[in-house]
Structure formats: structure tokens, C-alpha cells
Amino acid sequence: MRHLSDGALRRVHDDRFAGSNREREHLDRCDRCRQRARGVAADATFAATLLARPEAATASTDAALARLRQRITEGAQAGRALTTPPRVAVRRWAIGAVVVPVVAAGLVVSANAAGWLSIFSPTQVAPVALTVGDLSGLPDLSGYGHMHLSNVEPREVAGAAQAAAATGLKALRPVLPADVPTAVRWEVIGNGSATFTFDAATADAAAVRAGRAAPAIPAGLNGTTVTVTAGPAMVALYGGSSAASSDPLTSTPTLVIAESVRPAASTNGATLQQLEDFLVAQPGVSAQLAAEIRAIGNASSTLPIPVIAGLMTSQTISIDGVQGVVTGDSTGLGSAVIWEKNGVVYAVGGLLSQNEVLDIARSLR
Amino acid sequence: MTVPPTVAEITDKAFDRVFRAEYARVVGIATRVLGDRSKAEDVAQDAFLALHSRHCSEQAWAGGWVCAAAAHAALNVLRADRRRSRREQLAASAAETIDPAVAAEQADDGRILRAALARLPQRAATVLVLRHSGLSYAAVATAMGVKQGAVGTMVRRAESALRKEVGRAASQ
Secondary structure (H helix, E strand, O other): OOOOOHHHHHHHHOOOOOOOOHHHHHHOOOHHHHHHHHHHHHHHHHHHHHOOOOOOOOOOOHHHHHHHHHHHHHHHHHHHOOOHHHHHHHHHHHHHHHHHOOOOOOOOOOOOOOOOEEEEEOOOEEEEEEHHHHHHHHHOHHOOOEOOOOOOOOEEEHHHHHHHHHOOOOOOOOOOOOOOOOOOOEEEOOOEEEEEOOOHHHHHHHHHHHOOOOOOOOOOEEEEEEEEOOOOEEEEOOOOOOOOOHHHHHHHHOEEEEEEEEEEEEEEOHHHHHHHHHHHHHOOOOHHHHHHEEEEEEEHHHHEEEEEEEOEEEEEEEOOOOOEEEEEEOOOEEEEEEEEEEEEEEEEEEEHHHHHHHHHHHOOO | OOOOHOOOHHHHHHHHHHHHHHEEEEEEHHHHHOHHHHHHHHHHHHHHHHHHHHHHOOOEEEEEEEEHHHHHHHHHHHHHHHHHHHOOOOOOOHHHHOOOOHHHHHHHHHHHHHHHHHHHHHHHHHHHHOOOOOOOOOHHHHOOOOHHHHHHHHHHHHHHHHHHHHHHHHHH
């Protein structure tokens, strides 16, 4: 058989029963592998000696947890930390995803025969800086009217050809770094839409339940419906097992490549100026956030990418001849790059460095 | 009638469970990188705060995630510190708990280790710290987002690179 790999020799150093019987038998009689194993063991022991630290008495875990809880509470009061439970946080993200583009859309770009005004049809992306306080302070739209989300469950398909056929998009293939698994799963998502209808009666009832004053919904806004549509989309997941896996540990992909027909928003009543004036004036939308949104420029054609100050980094880059945004987790754990070209929004992200996701994004063919 | 727990209560319990299970290990990871107990505890606080803010702690990968986040954050602190100054980082608290002769020897080792870690590629330094902090091959694979079969090779290459870096530093 072939000589053992460096990785196999390293595993055997940790556990002499690691590997197959054939590998162990080979190691027993192959002088070359035994010599390599001694080198592996020497380096491993050297590293273990350097990295072994005497465990000084640790601070009490209880005290550390109490300190963290205190920070979370103080952060919530100061608007510095996101302390809402995940379900609420996700809902606020979803609301932010609706509010930010709607507020960002400063111009009415066209009107169709049915009277729906197309207010948002992005052709480029740009970062919008949010603080965690902004995020947790965004107004909860359920207190202003009715929201309806269409069911957009992802569906796994057999391969790239099926994903392309289901979405009408081209299934792009990347050049992968050596440590990204090549095994790929394809999922498709159909057309999705979210509608929100402003309703003064709902706002009054929500205010009574919350024991505070009702937000004043201008007469021109009452009854207006905003519709946001997106998709169809396809997602390629590299690494991780299928979603049906019983072990969530192994279902986390290393790399995700997504393509979607660009989102669009339209209204059937109030003007964009009314919507923008109303939403920007709500408590929780900071002056800084409003200024960031207004600074986008051609807002009706720009898809804002929310970037949370302190938790994420971002920069604009050039990719495939257009402007994109590369964002990263401030710990360096994960990164993503997002851009739009010819009516399609592309995103490449994963547990990789910003340079790695950029290289992968630029290799797509 | 028993009132069922809210989502927030379930999530808080899961977070506390992960915190209690992983806190000592996360502090250990950051201490290996920084050689400073106090800084390591700050890094651990930030890593758990990030977990609380961004992820549901009920996920089985939450423990691996917070270990990797702590390793990355600690390496970033190390590199920033080295850029700013060359000051010694050995924790006074650690020095108090061990024999002075051993402390002197380990202070030297700590300087060498930190210099080498700061020069290694981030992924190599991270895999070294995670593996030598006791994470299994499977846990390292999850934390690093790679296949388990690739971990042995990554550890081997990182250990070889560490020895070369230390040798290079010693010869200068």
C-alpha cells in the first residue's frame, strides 16, 4: 500500500489505534514511514510543550457569568448590545430588511397599469452602517399594521442542472481552496414576497396592549400596502451533510454560494416621500441611521447591506466589473461578498477569510 | 397549571449551559495565545457575548463556535499588541501561582510562543491552539469549518511551521 499521509501519521501519534489495520501494519514494517512518524512525534511534542500552560486557578465561572449578564443588561440599556432573544432578533432583522430598502428608496421610478408604484429595483449594492442599538431599536412593524410573508421553503434538488432549470439562473462553479470540501448540495427557493399594510386600527390596538401612545399614521398612509418580492434563487452548499442529518454539527457548510433574482418593492397608495418621512421619524431610527440611508445616493436602485458596527467589518470592492461589498465577522471567523449584476444578486460566504471568499467569488464561472 | 417556558427562557438556559461547559476551556485557549489571564478572560467575555448576540446557543456547534471565536479574537489581540509595543504579557496572576524559577522559564517560552503564533498564518495558529487546548479532531473540524479528515494534516503542518518559526527566532 501507499505510505501513510502526514495527517494519518499525526492522528496515529495521538491515538495509536487510529487508522485502518492495513495502515498500522504498513507502519510496523515501513522504515520510511516510521522515520517520518518520529519527525511528526518530535514536532507534536515540541508544540505540546510550548502550548502547555499551568492552569492557574480560574476565576469563578459563576462570577464570570454574572459579569457577562451584567454587560448584556448594561448593553441593552445603553443600546450597545443585542439582547433580544433570537426569535425576536430574527424578526427584527426581517423587519430591518424591509424597512431599510423601503426607507432607502427615495424615488418613484415607474408605475404600472394596475396602479402599483415600483419604488425599489436595485442594480447595485452598498454598505449601510448600523449600530447594535439601531438594530435592536428598529420599529416593530407588527405594531403598525398587518404583515404577510409567503412561504419560501428551500427545496433540495439533485444537481446544478436541476437548480438552473428550476430558477432560470446559471449555476456557477467556483475554484475551491484545498481545505474547502468539494461535496456540494443544491437548493432552490421559489418566488417569495412580503406584504405590509399600514392600519391605524391595528396601531391603536397594539399601543393599548403595550400601554403607550399610538403612533400617528398619516391619513395618506393608512391602508397603503408595500410589497417586496425576491427570487427565485439557488444556493450551493459546500461541506456539511444534508439538512436531514441528525447531527447539526456536521450539517454546517464551509462555503455557501447563492444567486437570486434581485428584490423589488412597490406600493399601491402613499408616495415614497410619505413612507420615508414616516419611517425615518419613528423612535428607534437614529439620526445617524437616517443620514446613512439618505447618503446612499441613488437609493431606489441600491440594495443596502446592513453592517453592524463593532461586530462586522465591510468595504466596497470591484468584482466582475461592478461594485460589491465584502463583509466580515470582526473575530475573523467568517466572511461574505455580495454584488449585483444584470438583475441577479450574488453572495459568497463561509467560515473563510475575506481574501478567500473574494478569490472564490472571482473564480465563479 | 404549569406555564411553559418562553423562547427567551429556553435560550437563556441553553446559553448558561454552554457558558458553564466551555468557559474554562475558552479562557484556556485565550491564555495559551496571550499568556495573560486577565486579557484572556476579557477575550472569553467578548466571545461569549458574540455567541449570545448572534447565535442560538441550543445549536450543537455553539461550543466549537465560541472556542474558535476566542482563538481568533485572542490572535487578533496578540497581533495588535505586538504592533503597538513589545511589552511583556505574562500574567501577574499566573506568576503568583507557580514557582519563580518555573515562571522565569515559562515567561521565556511564552515570549517565544507568542512571537511564533503572531507570525504563523491565522488558520495554522488557530488549529494549533484549538487542538492543544484539548478539542477533539471532530470539534476542531467543526470549529474550523473543514472536513475531519483534513484536521490531522492541518495540525501536522501547523506544528512543523511552529517549530521552524521558533528555530528562526532562536537563531536571530
